[in-house]
Amino acid sequence: MLVTVTETTELVRARAHEVEKIRFKEALAEQALRESEQRFRQALEIETVGIIFFNSENRITEANDAFLEMSGFSREDERAGVLQCDELTPPEWQITTSRAAEELKAIGRAVPHEKELFRKDGSRWWALIAMKQLNGNEAVAYVVDITDRKRVERSLRESEARFRALAEASPAFIWQVDPQGNAVYLNQRYQYMFGRSLEELMPTGWRRLLHPDDAPAYLAAFERALHDRARLRHRVRVRTAEGEWRWLKSYALPWFTARDEYAGHVGISIDITEAVAAETALLEADRRKDEFLATLAHELRNPLAPIVSALTLIARPDGAAEIPRLLPVISRQVSYMVRLVDDLLEISRITSGKVELRQKPTDLAIALHNAVEASMDQIREKELELSVSITDTPLIVYGDMVRLEQIFANLLNNAVRYTGKGGQIWLTARQEDYKAVVSVKDNGIGILPGMLPRLFDMFAQERRSGMGAQEGLGIGLNLVDRLVQMHGGSVEASSEGKDKGSKFTVRLPLSEITADGKSGQSPKVTFAPHELRVLVVDDNQDAAEVLCMLLQSMGVDVKAVDSGSVALATIPHYLPDVVLMDIGMPGMDGNEVARRIRAQPQFNNIKLIALTGWGQEKDRQLSHESGFDHHLTKPVNFKVLTELIASI
Structure with missing residues (x-):
């Protein structure tokens, strides 16, 4: 079969065109492949996500720069084939790894899971990993470094654990309420103090512990703080498991979530019972101090008035004739002022610890007789009847004669002051067990029941009509109490009430050493x-x-x-x-x-x-x-x- 030149030429052209088309398609395919490869490489270059490819033997065949940086390996390590998934995983995480591998094999992917991995230097880091099967021999894993997040989570857990430990160990009451005021957390202190379970106290059972007189104001302040999302600062009495009322001072602040949503209040309540008692005592002491200063001014003006009047009379041309009558008045008032000043100085010395007792075996009978002698002028002036009964048994105490006289002179003067003209005073002394018991009793105006508990307090005074014009400063009995205590004894007061008199009883320990028979008085010296x-x-x-x-x-x-x-x-x-x-x-x-x-x-x-x-x-x-x-x-x-x- 003969083919013409023309036909041959056409055939060659056709074939050449076909080849050109094929080459063009191949060129397009190669370009698409290069573009795909480029996109893939660009995807691998992401800095926040590590990407690794691994085969069925768990050897990492390729890793992006992000993963290499996370794990501390180099590109040379990757090319040398030293990156092995099993070797990067700590032993305690092998079970998690096996479970993910089984899931990958079964369904072609593994849901994201967290675990620790080794770095090249042996340190650990936390990773969030998701995997997908690419083909029968290769899979890809996407890795996110979550070490910082895990560190924050651990810090939060440790912080919460510390808070719990501190809250549970605290002697204060730690609490948390939601926006409606329901308790969502109470520490163990609540159970110890109130004898109730936390279930009984939450969410609103704690309100039943409040004192009925304090609850309205406290709850109003509490609700106002919740409504205004403001600071709470209030105190209230609460009833303990023993039935005792204790004062608590509550401090609370609003707290908000990470999204700045109000989540309630967190607070602390502190037992301030002793502080409230001290505050009350301080206010009472301050009140008594003010009363004392007013009394002092009154007591000083009283004797000054007759002294000034007497001096005015004496200064008159015919005043000399009045001197015999006025001198006793001046003398009495000056003596009274001297006693006031002496009492003030004495109580100051004792309270500052600057009084030292000169103690020795002392016959108490001598001290009592000297005290009576010191008080006789006042007793006679008010025409009082004094009965003295002292046992014949020697009452020897280890004491300071001057201070003992001071104790009983003060008690006698106190009886004189609060007993009306023509009244009676009884002084008795006896032995009772191993103590000397001395009592000073009168039939004066008596002591009201409310005054008895604080009778020996500094500046304690009972204002009642029927008392003498000169009532004193309210420090004499406090002085007696302190001096008796310094001698190792005690003093107590009793009274049946208004106008039924009073009785003061002093108990002093008897000395084991007998007295030497000396009176303790200053020797009489002939004055030349x-x-x-x-x-x-x-x-x-x-x-x-x-x-x-x-x-x-x-x-x-x-x-x-x-x-x-x-x-x-x-x-x-x-x-x-x-x-x-x-x-x-x-x-x-x-x-x-x-x-x-x-x-x-x-x-x-x-x-x-x-x-x-x-x-x-x-x-x-x-x-x-x-x-x-x-x-x-x-x-x-x-x-x-x-x-x-x-x-x-």
């Missing part, structure tokens, strides 16, 4: 005033002049100067036996003068007596260190002063 020269040193010229007049009336040779420097210049030629000297003088004070006198041995025989308004224990100590032999406080008891000078 003509043998003494006394120098008075005081910048208050009126005080110095009056003191000189008193001493001169007794025949004492006395001289007065008004400063320390003049005193030092006077001593060498006057040669006094006794120097009565004020301490608080301007310029050179009394302590400095005493030190300078003691620095000169030729004056060692001079007795130095401080006569001053400074009477605290530290003042006495300083005067003693400066060289004074004795320390007396103004206004001085002239009998005490003359006996002291006589003893010199």
Whole structure:
């Protein structure tokens, strides 16, 4: 069969065209493949998702940069074929891995799951993994690094655990309520305090614990805080399992979810029962202090009034005739003022712990007789009948004679003050077991029941008509109580009520050592005033002049100067036996003068007596260190002063 040239040419062209078409299609396919490969490579370059391909032997055949960075491996490690899924998985996660592999084999994919993986350096990281089967021999896994999220979740769990531990261990009441005010959390403290289960207290059972008087105000504040989503700060009484009412102070703040949605309040309630009691006591003490200051002003004005009136009468041209009648009035009122000041100084010394007892075996009967003698002027003035009954059995106590006299003189004076004219007072002393029991009883105005529990408190006073004009400062019985306690004893008061009198009973432990038979009183010394020269040193010229007049009336040779420097210049030629000297003088004070006198041995025989308004224990100590032999406080008891000078 012959083929023409023309036919052959056409056939070649046709075949060439067919080949060209095939090559074009192949070129398009290659371009599509390159574009697909490029898209795939771009997909692999995502920075937040790790992508790995692994075969049926769990060897990673390819991994993107994100996965290599997450796991700490390099591209060289990938090419070397060292990336093995099983080796990247910690042993405790093998079960999770096997379960995911079985799921992948069964349905061609594995739902996302979380587990830890090893990095190249051996450290661990958390991954969220999803897998899909590509063909019979290859699968792909998508990996997200969730280490930071897991760290935050762990921190939250630890924080919550710490909060729970702190809340459960706290002595305070920790609570949480929802927006409606229902309790959703109460710590264990609630069960211990109220004796009820948490189920009984939640969601609203806690409200039944509130004191009926406090509940309305507390719940109103609570509801207002919920409504306004504001801070709560309120206190309330609650009833404990033992039936006791305790004060709680609640503090709470609103709390919000991560989406800034109000979720209720979180609060803490603290037991402030003791603080409330202390606050109440402080307010009461403050009230009594104000009352005391008002009483002090009243008590000082009362004696000043007759003194001023008496001095006005004496200052008249014919006033001298009234002096015999007015002097007892002035003397009584001055004595009363001295007692007020002495009580104030004494209670100050005792409360500051600056009083030291000079204790020794002491016959209590002597202290009682001295106390009676000290109170007799007041007893006679009100025409009271005093009955004294002291057992013949020696009552020997280990005590300070001066302080014991002070205790019973105060009790007797108290009885005198609150017993009407012509009334009766009974003083008895007896032995009871190993104690001396002394009672002071009167038939005066009595003590109201409400006053008995606080009778011995500082500044405690009962205001009633029928009392004397001079009622005192309300510190005498507190002074008695403190001094008795310092002697290891006790004092109690009793009364059947208004106008039925009162009774004070003191119990003191008897001493195991017998007394030496001495009375404890100052020895009587014959006073020979003509043998003494006394120098008075005081910048208050009126005080110095009056003191000189008193001493001169007794025949004492006395001289007065008004400063320390003049005193030092006077001593060498006057040669006094006794120097009565004020301490608080301007310029050179009394302590400095005493030190300078003691620095000169030729004056060692001079007795130095401080006569001053400074009477605290530290003042006495300083005067003693400066060289004074004795320390007396103004206004001085002239009998005490003359006996002291006589003893010199």
